[in-house]
Amino acid sequence: MDGDYDDEEGVKRMCVGATFSVMVIIFTFLTRIKCRRRSLRSGPSAEKMRREKARSELMSRIFEGYSDSCQNFVRMRQGAFMKLATLMRKQQLLKDSRHITVEEQLAISLNILGHKSKNRMMRTQFIRSGDTVSKYFNRVLEAISRIQGRFMKQAPNEVPQEILSNPSFYPFFKDCIGMIDGTYVDAMLPAALVSRFRRRKGVTQNVLAACTPNKLFTYVLAGWEGSANDYRILQDALSRPQPNGLRVYTGKYYLCDAGYTTQPGFISPYRGVRYHLKEFAGRTPQNRRELFNLRHSSLRSKIEATFGILKNSFKILTAKPHYPFPTQVDIVLACTVLHNYIATVDPEDELLNETNDIEEEDAAEEITEETNVVDFTQPQTVREQNTSKDEWRSLRDQIAMDMWIDYCMKYRHGDTHESAL
Known part of the structure; x- marks a missing residue:
């Protein structure tokens, strides 16, 4: 009997408590409505x-x-x-x-x-x-x-106008569709992750980007550790299915620096040969490899200039942002999209060096229309990979020879003798 009495008392207390809670909610609601009406009558403070x-x-x-x-x-x-x-x-x-x-x-x-x-x-x-x-x-x-798909489109399968109109680049780089490179952006991370992102100049994320000669970004992959190798990040970009992966067309290629390797779709400079533009100051190329490296550097420097414009326009990329790391990655992507947006709608902006124009089309529709896109997701044996690299090194050699013959005919009276080769 006592147990039944205790149960009834407990139920009564629960009902009283619930009733009180409902009354408090109703009172609060009515008070807020009253305050809002008073505010509307009296206007803003x-x-x-x-x-x-x-x-x-x-x-x-x-x-x-x-x-x-x-x-x-x-x-x-x-x-x-x-x-x-x-x-x-x-x-x-x-x-x-x-x-x-x-x-x-x-x-x-x-x-x-x-x-x-x-x-x-x-x-x-x-x-x-x-x-x-x-x-x-x-x-x-x-x-x-x-709006990334609207203002950042992957490089089209055609000769860029900047190459087509420059006799130093055309027809030698007629199959070049852009340049790739990596850049470092300061990062803030939890102590447990700092060691993975630390490099010689501090804690950073490594950002891979591709751009066209008119300084428009066509692909950006952010969020990799600063200690990661550039070539490893490129392999990640290539292994991703479209439209998230870097697109490479059959027979076309990007120019890249010596941090990458010459392989299908990518041509790097000759190693052990003068490359940077400042190294050629006051000196003319002495052989085909130096000439190739000079013009390769001249064209690939467009992406370095693009990075410079980007970081000069958006100073947050040169600071340590106090945001969660996923937000830091979004910030990098947002800045590159805004860079392309400004170049598209206001090509006369003083921070840009060249005028640009992008047709406003849907990125997903573009992808379905492209043909001859190389599928890097398919596995290859080591022998097949080495064979492909040898073929592309031979292509680089042929481009260098064609450049050298044309250069000698124009500036050396046809003398093709090479020194320091």
């Missing part, structure tokens, strides 16, 4: 109006201050910025909220990317909470990643 006015004045200074105020603040000119905001709205990648517009979301995020600004600095300038700044920064990164 003086403090809120002061903050909104300060933000409005800041945005006006960005767009209507000095002629270069917009570019200095968000790393692109006003026309490009407004087109980006329109694109984000049209594609529903970003939306105006009750308290913050798409333009302000972009201004905050682009200033962080362009000037490695801290969260607390954005809080002060835009009078926003740190959570708000962080939330919209991540939303903008996600939105930029979703």
Whole structure:
């Protein structure tokens, strides 16, 4: 009997507790509605109006201050910025909220990317909470990643105009579709992972990129450890199925530096021979290998210049960002997409050296239309790999000989004698 009495008392207490909880919820809900109605009747507070006015004045200074105020603040000119905001709205990648517009979301995020600004600095300038700044920064990164297929397309299977119009490169590099190289970006990681990412100059992530001679990125693979070998990262890029892998066409190739090897789809310079442009200052090539290396370096330097423009435009790539590592990877990808975006919609931007144009097509549709794409996911025996490399080394030798004969006919009165070969 006592047990039944205790059970009844327990049920009564539970019912009373539940009833009280419901009453608290209803009271809180009604109080909030009352406060909201009072706020709507009385209008925004003086403090809120002061903050909104300060933000409005800041945005006006960005767009209507000095002629270069917009570019200095968000790393692109006003026309490009407004087109980006329109694109984000049209594609529903970003939306105006009750308290913050798409333009302000972009201004905050682009200033962080362009000037490695801290969260607390954005809080002060835009009078926003740190959570708000962080939330919209991540939303903008996600939105930029979703326009990657529109502004970063893999290299087409055709001769780049920069090669076609230059007699030093054409017809010798007529099958070259771009250049590849790696660059290091400072990284912040948990102590347990630091050793994997540490290299001689600090803790970094190793980024593989491909670009065309007009300094547009066509492929980017970020997130590898700074200690990883460039060739290993390239193999990873090639082993990924399309559209995530680096695309190489049959008979076409990328130019790469001596950190890689000459193999199907890639031609590196001759080792043990002068290569960098500064090594040829005041000296003319003495043999076919030096001439090949000189012109190879001249064309491949385009990607080094592209990296320079990228890091000069987006200073966050030269700092140690205090974000989770996946976000650090997204930041690298976002900066490369923005680089291509600026070059596409505002080719006269002073930070760019050349004008560019990209047709706005769907990347996935492009892939299905391409033919003669080399499948690097298929295994090969060691003998087959060595045979393929020998064939491509022979191709490099033939290109070097054709260059040398043409060079001698133009500048050495047909004398093809070589020294220091």
